[in-house]
Amino acid sequence: MTSDKTRNWKPRTTLVHDATLRSQYGEMSEAIFLTQGYVYKTAEAAEARFKGEDPGFIYSRYANPTVDMFERRMCALEGAEEGRAMASGMAAVAAAILCSLRAGDHIVAARALFGSCRWIVETLAPRYGIEATLVDGKDIANWEQAVRPNTKLFFLESPTNPTLEVIDIAAVAALANSIGARLVVDNVFATPLLQRPLELGAHVVVYSATKHIDGQGRCLGGIVLSDKAWVEEHLQDYFRHTGPSMSPFNAWTLLKGLETLAVRVDQQMRSAARIADLLAQAPQIERVIYPGRPDHPQADIIARQMSGGSTLICFDVKGGRAGAFAFQNALDIVLLSNNLGDAKSLITHPATTTHKNLSDEARAESGIGAGTLRLSIGLEDIDDLVEDIEQALASVR
Numbered sequence: 001m002t003s004d005k006t007r008n009w010k011p012r013t014t015l016v017h018d019a020t021l022r023s024q025y026g027e028m029s030e031a032i033f034l035t036q037g038y039v040y041k042t043a044e045a046a047e048a049r050f051k052g053e054d055p056g057f058i059y060s061r062y063a064n065p066t067v068d069m070f071e072r073r074m075c076a077l078e079g080a081e082e083g084r085a086m087a088s089g090m091a092a093v094a095a096a097i098l099c100s101l102r103a104g105d106h107i108v109a110a111r112a113l114f115g116s117c118r119w120i121v122e123t124l125a126p127r128y129g130i131e132a133t134l135v136d137g138k139d140i141a142n143w144e145q146a147v148r149p150n151t152k153l154f155f156l157e158s159p160t161n162p163t164l165e166v167i168d169i170a171a172v173a174a175l176a177n178s179i180g181a182r183l184v185v186d187n188v189f190a191t192p193l194l195q196r197p198l199e200l201g202a203h204v205v206v207y208s209a210t211k212h213i214d215g216q217g218r219c220l221g222g223i224v225l226s227d228k229a230w231v232e233e234h235l236q237d238y239f240r241h242t243g244p245s246m247s248p249f250n251a252w253t254l255l256k257g258l259e260t261l262a263v264r265v266d267q268q269m270r271s272a273a274r275i276a277d278l279l280a281q282a283p284q285i286e287r288v289i290y291p292g293r294p295d296h297p298q299a300d301i302i303a304r305q306m307s308g309g310s311t312l313i314c315f316d317v318k319g320g321r322a323g324a325f326a327f328q329n330a331l332d333i334v335l336l337s338n339n340l341g342d343a344k345s346l347i348t349h350p351a352t353t354t355h356k357n358l359s360d361e362a363r364a365e366s367g368i369g370a371g372t373l374r375l376s377i378g379l380e381d382i383d384d385l386v387e388d389i390e391q392a393l394a395s396v397r
């Protein structure tokens with residue numbers, strides 16, 4: 001196998017070429033190595049491999065050539081030294097949070113989290129003696145007040161799901177550094193193209209690759225990215241011995257997804273900006289939250305830390321649940337589904353689907369009302385999307 005060295009390419013070139021490994025056949029497209037194990041020529045070679053004196057592969061729970069290409073291409077894109085690909089976004093979030101903590105440690109997390117992320121912090125971690133405090137992450141004072149002598153980890157998502165709130169990553173990273181804690185950022189909504197948490201001071205970045213990185217609704221995947229020292233000290237053994245590894249087939253699918261990520265995100269963002277403006281003017285709509293609009297509540301932070309808006313829009317339909325349901329049921333092109341970042345435009349009603357397990361109080365705190373909808377814009381022709389949204393609006397009284 002020969003490996004193209006990681007070069008100082010711009011993101012769009014990195015997405016297509018970085019970290020490609022080619023076998024002796026010189027295949028153009030990345031090969032899928034569907035193998036669990038590897039064969040050693042001699043007993044001495046096996047010994048050297050296990051001692052770490054020979055850098056080859058040992059077992060696909062640890063590393064695999066196709067998965068390695070995905071990990072190294074993501075590292076190049078993110079500016080990270082090391083990455084470990086995992087079977088799903090949640091496997092990656094769980095690993096990033098749990099691998100470095102032990103009983104007696106304390107987590108501070110922004111409360112506006114993806115439901116399963118919130119369960120890990122609020123329910124699972126305390127079972128193992130790790131305390132957690134959830135704060136309204138928009139105000140840095142809330143993070144400061146929540147810090148305790150045993151605070152080891154900060155965790156946040158920005159923009160958040162589904163209300164697209166934005167948290168000042170550099171400010172939280174500076175606070176983490178001042179107390180010797182680590183900041184983990186779930187960067188799913190921004191994608192690696194619109195926000196670079198490591199450059200803003202975050203220590204660890206996690207993705208659900210299921211979303212924009214696949215972008216065509218095919219497979220689950222996740223990745224944890226950080227510096228070499230953190231991965232070697234905390235993640236490496238957790239990863240090898242608990243086995244959340246990504247399948248080589250999924251790694252291959254995601255590599256193909258990366259090739260088109262930039263063109264997809266560009267077009268989805270352009271369409272989303274237009275639809276956000278359309279919704280903002282519609283009398284049937286109470287509120288629109290879109291990170292690309294100047295009326296976003298944290299437009300100043302967005303200007304500092306993001307290089308684009310979003311492929312998602314959050315909005316409240318008048319008439320609460322009845323209005324939101326009527327709007328959804330009238331849609332023709334836009335499909336009802338809780339995935340996001342897909343080629344197909346998708347809409348979800350968080351209060352009755354993704355966020356139904358939250359208490360009424362927690363939902364209200366997160367800004368999720370009975371009429372709130374989350375719209376993920378796909379790759380359809382913008383004129384058709386506009387027509388679909390307009391006719392659905394017309395059906396809301």
Ligand SMILES: *Cc1c(COP(=O)(O)O)cnc(C)c1O
Nearest residue numbers: 088089090114186188208210221
């Ligand atoms: C989807 C999602 C996850 C979980 O990813 P899976 O691949 O579904 O396990 C985590 N965080 C955010 C923000 C997500 O949108």
